[in-house]
Amino acid sequence: MIKRALALTVALLLVWMMFDMLINWNAPKDLSGVAREYVEKEPHQLGAVNVVTAIVVTYRGFDTLGEVTVLFLAATGVAVLLSRRKKEPKPGKKKYRPASEFLNTGTHLLSPFIVMFGAYIFLNGHLSPGGGFQGGAVIASGVLFLFLVFPNFKLNHLALNWLESTAGASYVLVGILGLLLAAGFLDNRFLPLGHYGALLSAGAIPVIYTFIGLKVGTELSGILENLKN
Amino acid sequence: MEALRLFGAIVALIGSLFLFLGALGILRMPDLYNRMQTGTKSTTLGSILTLLGIGLYHTDWFLQTFILVAFLVTTNPLSSHALARAAHFAGIPLTKKTVRDRLAEDEALEAEKAEEEADND
Amino acid sequence: MKLMIGFAIIIMGVGIWGLLTRRNLIKIVLSLSIAETGLQVLMISIGYIKGRTAPILDSVVGITDAVHKVVDPVPQALVLTAIVIGVAVDALMLSYVIRLFAKKKSLDISDYRDMKW
C-alpha cells in the first residue's frame, strides 16, 4: 500500500510539474525561427508539396537515417532474442484452427489492394500526407493480415533479406550521390526538380522515400514473423 | 446547386442518425450476437449515407467518398463474421430466449462421431 | 492549444502511474506505450496554431502566403518517426518479456529479484 501511495505521489508530482509549465505557457501566434525558414524557402529550394516530407527527408535527413538504424537494431534484437528458442526441442506441433472460408477469399481479394495502397502512400509522399514510414506500416499491416488468416504462411527469407539490405544500401548511396552531385548529404537536387505537383518531381525525394518505405515494411514484417513463431 | 447541397446535408444527417442508432443498439441489446447484428447493419448503412451525403454536398469529392464506401462495405461484414465465429468458438453464451442452436448441435454430433471412430480403431 | 496539452499531461500521468504500480510485465509495456502516446499528443499540440491548417501546400494554401496559413511542421516531422520507433521498441521489450517468461514461467515482476540491489 505504501508503495502504491509512493507511486501515486510520484505521478502526481510529475503532472503538477507539467501543469505549472502549462500555466505559464503562451500559445504561439506565428511561426518562429526555423519553421518559418523551412516553410518560406522549401517550395523554391526542394519543390515538394508536403513540407513535413521535405523536413523528414532532406533538412533532417541524418535524423531519419538514425531512426532507420534504430529500427534495424530493434528488428535485429527481436530476431536474436526469439530465434534462440528454436534450438530447444519443441514439445509438439502446434495446431491452429483454420480461418473461415470467407476470410480466406476476402484475403485474396483485399491483399493486393492493401499492399498497393502502401506503395501509393510512399510514392505520393511529397504530394499528399504519407511517406515511407506510413507506407511501410501499411505494407506490414498487409503482411500481418496474411499471417492472421493463414497461420502457416511463410515469407521468403532470402528475398526479404535481399530487399531489406538493398533498400538500406541504396538509401545511403542516394545520400552520397547528393553529396557528390549537389550541395550535401541526402540533398535531393541532383535529379531535376520537375513540374511542381507532379509525381516525378521534387528531385530525389520519391526515390529516397521508396527506399525508406521498403526498408520499414520489410523490417516490421520481419519483427512480426519472429514474434509469430 | 443549392438543392444538391441541401439534399446532401439531409442524407448525411440521416446517416449520422443511423450511426447513433447502431451505437445505441450495441448498448441496449441483450447478448453479443444481437449487439453485433445492430452494430454491423446500422453502422454500415450509416457510414454509406454519411459519406455519400458529404460527397453530394461537396461534389468534387464524390469519387473519393465512393471508394471509401466500397472498402467499408467489403470489410465491415467480414470483420463482423470473423468476430461472430470467434465468439461462438470461445463459448460466449447466447441469451436465455434463444430457440435453437443448430451449430452447437451439429458440433456435438461430429464430436460424438469422432469419438465413436476413435473407439472403433 | 492549452486544453489538449492538459489532456496529454493527464494521459502521461496515467501511463506513468500504471508503469509504477502494475505487476504484470505486459501491463508495464502497455503503460509505457500509453505514456508515449501522451507525449506525442503533447508535442503536436505545442506546434498547433489556432485557425491554421496542415503544412501541405496545394490549391487551398498557396506558396506565397503559406507562412501565415500553416501550423508548425517541425514537431510533426519529429513525432512521425517517433511513432514507428515506438512500436519497434515495444516489440523489442515484448520479446524480452517472452524470453523471461520462457525462463521462469512467470509474468509477475516481483519474481524477478536477481538484479535487485
Add this chain to the structure above:
Amino acid sequence: MEKTSPNAFIRILNAFIVAVVLLIFYIAWTHVTIVGNWVVIFITAFLVSLIFVQASELPKVTVKKVVYSVIYIFYLFIAIVQSNFDVARRVIQPHIPINPGIVKVKTRLKSKIGRMILANSITLTPGTLSVEVKDDYYYIHWIDVTDMDVEGATEKIVAGFEKYLEVIFG
C-alpha cells in the same frame, strides 16, 4: 531461359487486369491527369499484382451478368434499408419479443467470391448474421426464428440473393 507456358501467360494477363483496376482506383482517388504519374503507378501496380495473383481462369463478362449485378446492387441496398428500419424498431422499443437462434441453410453456389458476397449480403440483411460455413451449409444467427428446417430457412433467407448471384458467378 524464359518459358511461356499457358499457365504463366494467364497469370501475367490476370496481373495486367488487376493492375488496370488499381490504376482506375488511383485516377478516381487523386483526379490526376498527368500521364507520367499513370505510367509509374501502373508499373508499381503490375509488380504488386504479379506477387499476389494466382493463375486462374477469369470469368467471362457478358451483358446479362452486368445487368444482373446492377439489379443485385439495388436489391441489396433496399434490403439494407429494410434491415435498418427493422433494427431501429427493435432498438427503440426493446420489449418487442425477440426469438433468436442459429439455423442452418444450404447454398448452391460454387464460386468462392460468390459465396463470400452471399455471406456478406446475409450479414447485411434483416435480422441475420452469418456465423460459420461448412461445405455447402451456412450457419446463420437469426434474430427472429420462424422456420427451423434447412429448406424453409433457405427459402426465407438465401433464395432472394441466390437467384442473382447464380447468374453473375455461374
Add this chain to the structure above:
Amino acid sequence: MHIATVIAMVAVLVAATRFVLGPSVADRTVALDVLTIISTSLIVFIALYTNRVIYLDVALVYGILSFIGVIAVARYLEGGL
C-alpha cells in the same frame, strides 16, 4: 451538417459506454469496431469543415486497416493466432 456531427459525437459517447460496460472481450471488440467506423465518418466531417481533400487519405487508411485489429482479436479468441 453541424447537427450531423453532433449526433456522431453522441454516438461516440454511447459506443464508448458499451466499451466500459462490456462484460466480455468480444463485447469490447464490437465497441471498437463501431468506434472505428464512426471515427472514419468524423474524419470526413473534419475534412469538410477545413475544406482540405488531403484529410480523406487518412480516412482511407482507416477504412482499409480498421478491420485488421478486429480480425486480430477474433483470431486470438478462436485460437488461430
Add this chain to the structure above:
Amino acid sequence: MTEILLILLGIGMVGAAIMAVHLKNLVAAAVAGGIVSLFASVVYVVLAAPDVAMTEAAIGAGLSTAIFLYAIKKTREQEVEHD
C-alpha cells in the same frame, strides 16, 4: 465545435488509458490501448497533422494490438494482482 470535439476525444483518451491500466483481462487491456491510439489519431487530424494521424492509424489500428496479442498468446496467463 472543434473545442467540443477535442474535449470529447480527450475524455475518451483518458478513460481508455485508465481502463487499459486497470483491466485485469490482458486482451481487453490491449484492446483499450488500441482505442487510445484510435482517439489519438482523430485528435491529430483535428490538430492539423495528417501525416502523424496517418502513421498513428496505420500503426495503432493493427500492428500494435497484434504485437501485444502475440506476446499474450506466448505467455497466456491471467494477470495476478498483489496489493
